[in-house]
Amino acid sequence: MHRSRAVSSVSELRSTSPDHTRELGRRLGAAAAPGTVLALIGPLGAGKTQLAKGVAEGLGVTSVVNSPTFVLMNEHLGRLPLYHVDAYRLDDPEEAIAAGLLDDRQSAGVTVVEWADRLAGWLPEDRLEIEMDAVRDAPMSRTLRWRALGLPHSALADRTLGEAARADEVAAAT
Numbered sequence: 001m002h003r004s005r006a007v008s009s010v011s012e013l014r015s016t017s018p019d020h021t022r023e024l025g026r027r028l029g030a031a032a033a034p035g036t037v038l039a040l041i042g043p044l045g046a047g048k049t050q051l052a053k054g055v056a057e058g059l060g061v062t063s064v065v066n067s068p069t070f071v072l073m074n075e076h077l078g079r080l081p082l083y084h085v086d087a088y089r090l091d092d093p094e095e096a097i098a099a100g101l102l103d104d105r106q107s108a109g110v111t112v113v114e115w116a117d118r119l120a121g122w123l124p125e126d127r128l129e130i131e132m133d134a135v136r137d138a139p140m141s142r143t144l145r146w147r148a149l150g151l152p153h154s155a156l157a158d159r160t161l162g163e164a165a166r167a168d169e170v171a172a173a174t
Contacts, residue, residue, distance in 0.1 A: 013165035014135065015142040021047045024144065025054020027160040028128075032059065032110045033152060034080055037124050039116030042132035047142045048114045051130070055112055056082055067114060081109030087118040126150030128157055 015021040028038065028051075038055065040048040049067045056065040059078035066074075067086050076082040083106050116123060128148045135141035146161055148154040 011147065012143060012145045013161060013168055015047065015144060016138075017140045018047065018050045021050040021142055021144075022054035022057065024161065024164060025051040025056075026058040027054075027164065028156065029055035029058020029078075029082075029110065031156055031159050032080065033156070034109060035107045035126070035152070036080075036110045036156060037106075037127035037153070038110070038112045039119075039123055039127050039129045040112065040114050040132065041117045041129065043134075046132040046134060048132060051132070051144075052084055052112045052114060055110065056084070059110060081106075083109055083111040085111065085113040087113060087115040126153055128153040130161075 013024075015024060028036075032055070038051075040051060042048055052067070053065045056076055056078065059076075059080055059082050061076040061078035061082055063076050065076060065082075065084060067084075067088075072087075072089070073083060073085045076084065113119060113123065116129065126149055128146060131145045133143050133145075135143055144161065146157055148157040
């Protein structure tokens with residue numbers, strides 16, 4: 001089966017606070033469908049876990065969501081299962097496969113991978129990559145840049161992050 005590698009047109013926005021980052025995550029979680037993969041990339045303190053917490057809220061997860069740095073993956077129940085993976089401690093992407101961090105059961109839920117760049121070459125072809133960075137002159141702000149691979153992830157990015165970016169542009173113009 002041929003898959004489209006569609007890339008969303010709007011590719012960047014600024015989050016002005018941790019609450020704003022969580023709200024963006026809530027939008028993603030509320031709109032996510034089975035098989036959604038969010039690949040989060042960025043340095044320590046970039047807001048990856050805040051975004052993941054928002055995704056969980058958008059999915060209706062009621063359990064505590066923290067970065068699973070030492071256990072590598074936590075599963076949470078919500079509207080769809082949430083598989084929250086943290087690849088920070090992995091030295092080799094093959095460790096993720098050996099540990100069962102990326103497998104077929106995740107196709108029924110939403111997978112959020114923090115430190116996704118450490119799993120290069122092992123992530124599903126269809127995914128939404130979100131690179132996060134702190135803004136130098138605004139300590140609470142973050143820049144989010146994304147690339148959507150596959151039509152479902154492109155549509156998800158446009159409905160959530162793209163919509164938020166367009167709203168920000170309108171607000172800045174007025």
